[in-house]
Amino acid sequence: MSGAAGTPGAGGAPAAPDTGGGPGTPGAGGAAGIPGAGWRRADGAPAQGRERRRRGGRRGGARDGDPVVEEAAFTSYYGRPVIKPPVWKQPDVPLYLFLGGAAGTSAAIGALADATGRPALARAGHSVAAAGALTSVGYLIHDLGRPERFLNMLRVLKVTSPLSVGSYVLAPFSALTTATALAGQLGWFPRLRRVSGAVAGVLGGPMTTYTAVLLANTAVPSWHTPYRELPYVFAGSAMAAGGGLTAALTPVGEAGPARRIAVAGAAIELGTMHRVEQGHGLVSEPYRIGRAGVLLRAARACTAAGVGLTLLGGRSRAAAVVGGSLLAAGSALTRFGVFDAGLTSAKDPKYTVAPQRERARTRDAAGEVTTPLS
Amino acid sequence: MTSISSLSAAFTGRDPDHQLFGPVPDRTGQSYEAVHPKRVGFFTDTSVCIGCKACEVACKEWNTLPMDDAHGQIDALGLSGESYDNTGMLGANSWRHVAFVEQSRAVDLPMPTVGLPGADAGTRPLQDPPVVHEGVPASATTAEQTDPQQTSSGDREIRWLMSSDVCKHCTHAACLDVCPTGSLFRTEFGTVVVQEDICNGCGYCVPACPYGVIDQRESDGRVFKCTLCYDRLTDGREPACASACPTQSIQFGDLDELQARADERLRALQDKGVEGARLYGRDEGDGVGGAGAFFLLLDEPEVYGLPPDPVVTTRDLPSMWRHAAAGAAMVLGLVAGAFAGRRR
Ligand code: SF4
Numbered sequence: 112m113s114g115a116a117g118t119p120g121a122g123g124a125p126a127a128p129d130t131g132g133g134p135g136t137p138g139a140g141g142a143a144g145i146p147g148a149g150w151r152r153a154d155g156a157p158a159q160g161r162e163r164r165r166r167g168g169r170r171g172g173a174r175d176g177d178p179v180v181e182e183a184a185f186t187s188y189y190g191r192p193v194i195k196p197p198v199w200k201q202p203d204v205p206l207y208l209f210l211g212g213a214a215g216t217s218a219a220i221g222a223l224a225d226a227t228g229r230p231a232l233a234r235a236g237h238s239v240a241a242a243g244a245l246t247s248v249g250y251l252i253h254d255l256g257r258p259e260r261f262l263n264m265l266r267v268l269k270v271t272s273p274l275s276v277g278s279y280v281l282a283p284f285s286a287l288t289t290a291t292a293l294a295g296q297l298g299w300f301p302r303l304r305r306v307s308g309a310v311a312g313v314l315g316g317p318m319t320t321y322t323a324v325l326l327a328n329t330a331v332p333s334w335h336t337p338y339r340e341l342p343y344v345f346a347g348s349a350m351a352a353g354g355g356l357t358a359a360l361t362p363v364g365e366a367g368p369a370r371r372i373a374v375a376g377a378a379i380e381l382g383t384m385h386r387v388e389q390g391h392g393l394v395s396e397p398y399r400i401g402r403a404g405v406l407l408r409a410a411r412a413c414t415a416a417g418v419g420l421t422l423l424g425g426r427s428r429a430a431a432v433v434g435g436s437l438l439a440a441g442s443a444l445t446r447f448g449v450f451d452a453g454l455t456s457a458k459d460p461k462y463t464v465a466p467q468r469e470r471a472r473t474r475d476a477a478g479e480v481t482t483p484l485s
Numbered sequence: 486m487t488s489i490s491s492l493s494a495a496f497t498g499r500d501p502d503h504q505l506f507g508p509v510p511d512r513t514g515q516s517y518e519a520v521h522p523k524r525v526g527f528f529t530d531t532s533v534c535i536g537c538k539a540c541e542v543a544c545k546e547w548n549t550l551p552m553d554d555a556h557g558q559i560d561a562l563g564l565s566g567e568s569y570d571n572t573g574m575l576g577a578n579s580w581r582h583v584a585f586v587e588q589s590r591a592v593d594l595p596m597p598t599v600g601l602p603g604a605d606a607g608t609r610p611l612q613d614p615p616v617v618h619e620g621v622p623a624s625a626t627t628a629e630q631t632d633p634q635q636t637s638s639g640d641r642e643i644r645w646l647m648s649s650d651v652c653k654h655c656t657h658a659a660c661l662d663v664c665p666t667g668s669l670f671r672t673e674f675g676t677v678v679v680q681e682d683i684c685n686g687c688g689y690c691v692p693a694c695p696y697g698v699i700d701q702r703e704s705d706g707r708v709f710k711c712t713l714c715y716d717r718l719t720d721g722r723e724p725a726c727a728s729a730c731p732t733q734s735i736q737f738g739d740l741d742e743l744q745a746r747a748d749e750r751l752r753a754l755q756d757k758g759v760e761g762a763r764l765y766g767r768d769e770g771d772g773v774g775g776a777g778a779f780f781l782l783l784d785e786p787e788v789y790g791l792p793p794d795p796v797v798t799t800r801d802l803p804s805m806w807r808h809a810a811a812g813a814a815m816v817l818g819l820v821a822g823a824f825a826g827r828r829r
Pocket residue numbers: 652653654655657658659660661677693694695696697698699710
C-alpha cells in the first residue's frame with residue numbers, strides 16, 4: 112500500500128476507497144494518464160452508498176485531479192466478493208481445528224509420560240488425545256455436505272490437498288489414540304499400548320500443523336498471505352491447549368512437563384499471532400476488526416491469564432485446573448478468531464482486489480509482464 | 486497440445502515441470518491413447534456481447550440447473566437492482582453469468598468558438614458534442630461513436646459493459662488441486678469437471694478457486710460448476726452457451742486457435758482506437774498458467790468482478806508444507822525437551 116494507506120479512515124482502518132472507477136493503471140491499449148480512461152460506474156447502483164461512505168471517511172476528501180492511483184483504490188462489481196467465502200460451518204470447523212491440535216500435543220505428552228514413568232500424566236494425555244481426535248473427526252464429518260460419503264476422503268492421497276493429507280494423518284491418529292486410551296483404561300496389552308501410543312505421539316506433530324495449511328492453501332486473502340506464520344500459530348496454540356488440559360487432569364506432582372509445554376506453547380501462540388495480526392498490511396486488518404478482533408482479544412486475555420496462573424499457581428491443583436482451562440479456551444478462541452478473520456477477508460472484495468492490483472501495478476512498473484510473484 | 490498433470494512437486498520445493506504454476510511443458514505423445522483430443526476452451530469477446538443472456542438460459546436448460554436468485558438461493562425470485570443483472574454471480578446453479586456494468590464519464594464541452602475538426606464531421610452527428618478527454622487521443626473517442634454500447638448526452642458519456650463469465654478451466658486449477666476425494670478431475674479435453682457421484686461436499690474447492698466460481702448447492706450438499714458441457718464434447722458437439730450466443734461473443738474451439746483469433750481481434754480493436762481493450766486469462770505465464778476460458782475485456786478485470794491478478798494458491802503449497810513440517814518438528818522437540826528437563 113502506498114500513499115493514503117496510512118491515512119486514518121473514519122473507523123481507524125486504512126483507507127481503501129471503492130472508487131467505482133478504473134483503478135488507474137493504463138491497461139493494454141488504454142489511454143495513458145487517465146485512470147480507466149475516466150470511466151466511473153454510473154450513479155444509482157446500490158454499492159454507491161458504500162463507496163461514498165468510504166470516500167467521505169478519508170480525511171481531507173478527494174479533490175478533482177487528485178491521483179486516485181496512489182490511494183490503494185479498488186473497484187468491485189456492485190461490492191460483491193470476488194472469491195466465494197468458505198462454506199465451512201461454525202462451530203464445526205473451528206472446533207475441529209482446536210480439538211485436533213489439542214489431541215496432537217496430548218498424544219505426544221501421553222507417549223513420553225508413558226516412557227518416563229508418569230502413569231497419571233500418561234492416562235491424561237491418552238484420554239485427551241482420544242477424546243479430541245474422535246470429536247474432531249465427528250465435527251469434520253458433520254461439516255460435509257454429504258456426511259455418508261466421508262470415506263471418500265481416503266479414496267486417493269494427494270499431496271496438493273491438505274485435507275487429503277490431513278485425512279491420512281487423522282484416520283490412523285484417531286484409531287491409535289482410541290486404542291491406546293482404551294488399553295490404558297482396561298490395563299490390556301501394555302506393550303502394544305506403548306507402541307500404539309508412541310506412533311500416535313509422532314503423528315501428533317503433524318496433527319497440530321496440517322490444519323494451518325488447510326486454511327492457508329485457499330484464495331482467502333487473510334488466510335493465504337500469512338501462510339508462513341499460521342503453522343507456528345497453530346502449533347503453539349495446540350501446545351498451549353494440550354499442555355493446559357493434561358496439566359489440569361493430572362496431579363501437580365506429575366504434571367511438570369505438561370505445564371512447561373503449555374507455557375512454551377502459549378508464548379509461541381501469542382508471539383506468532385501478533386505477526387499475523389500486524390505484519391501483512393491490509394490483509395491483517397480483518398484480524399483486528401469486528402467479531403474476529405473481539406475473539407482474538409479475548410483469546411489473548413485468556414492465554415495470558417492462563418500462563419500467569421500456571422506459572423504462579425505453584426503446586427496448587429485448583430490453579431492448574433483454572434490455568435489449564437484458560438489456556439485451552441484461549442487456544443479455541445484463537446481458532447475461532449482466525450476462522451472469522453478469513454471469512455471477513457473473503458466477503459469484502461477490497462481484500463482480494465487491492466493487494467492484487469498493487470502487485471500487478473508493481474509488476475507492470477518493473478516492465479515484467481509474465482510470472483506473477485508476490 | 487498442452488495436457489496437465491496435478492502430480493505434485495510439493496515436497497521437493499522445485500517445480501521444473503511447472504506442475505504447480507507457470508506455463509506447462511508440451512506433453513505431446515505422453516497420453517494413454519494414441520490420438521489425444523486437443524485442449525479446448527472458450528474465448529469470450531465481451532466487445533460484441535449484447536447482454537441477451539441466451540447463454541445463461543441455454544446452460545440452465547441443458548444442465549437442468551435449478552432456478553435461483555442473485556444470491557444463489559434456490560426457487561427464489563428477486564430483482565437485484567444491479568442494472569439488468571439478476572443472476573448476480575456464478576454459483577452452483579448459475580454456470581454462466583452475464584455481468585452488466587453501467588459507466589459514465591465527464592467530457593469537456595468545447596468553447597463555442599471552437600469549430601468541429603473536419604476529420605470528425607463525417608463520423609459524428611452534429612448535435613453530438615465532440616468528446617475531448619484529457620489524455621485520450623481524439624481518434625479513440627471517434628471510434629467509440631460507432632460503438633452501440635456507448636453514447637453521449639450533454640457533458641456525459643455513457644457506456645454499458647456486458648460480459649458473460651464462466652469457469653476459467655484453469656491450467657493450474659486450485660479447485661482440482663485441493664479436492665481431497667479426487668472428485669474434481671482433468672478431462673481429456675483439458676477441462677476441469679466435478680464427478681458428482683464422488684464429491685462428498687467437503688467444500689474445500691469453494692474458497693480455493695481464485696475466481697469464486699465453484700460453489701456448494703445447499704439443498705444438495707455437493708458442489709457444482711461449469712463442465713464445459715463435457716457430455717456434449719464427448720459427442721462432438723459444442724457447449725450449449727456457445728451454440729446459443731447470437732453474436733459469437735462466446736466462441737468455442739481448440740484453445741490454440743482461439744488464442745490466435747483473440748490476438749487478432751485485440752489488434753483490430755486497438756487499431757480502431759478502442760481504449761481499454763485487453764485479453765484476460767490469455768497469458769500462459771499468469772498466476773494460473775493461463776485459462777482455458779479467457780476473455781476480451783474493455784476495462785480493468787475488477788470492474789467485471791474478476792480478480793486483477795489471480796494466483797493459484799497451490800503455488801505456495803511447497804513452502805506451506807515446509808513450514809508445517811518445521812512446526813510439527815518444533816512441537817515434538819519442545820514436548821520431548823519438557824520431559825528431558827527436571828523430574829517433578
Ligand atoms: S476457475 Fe475456479 S472452479 Fe474453474 S477451474 Fe479454475 S479454480 Fe476451478
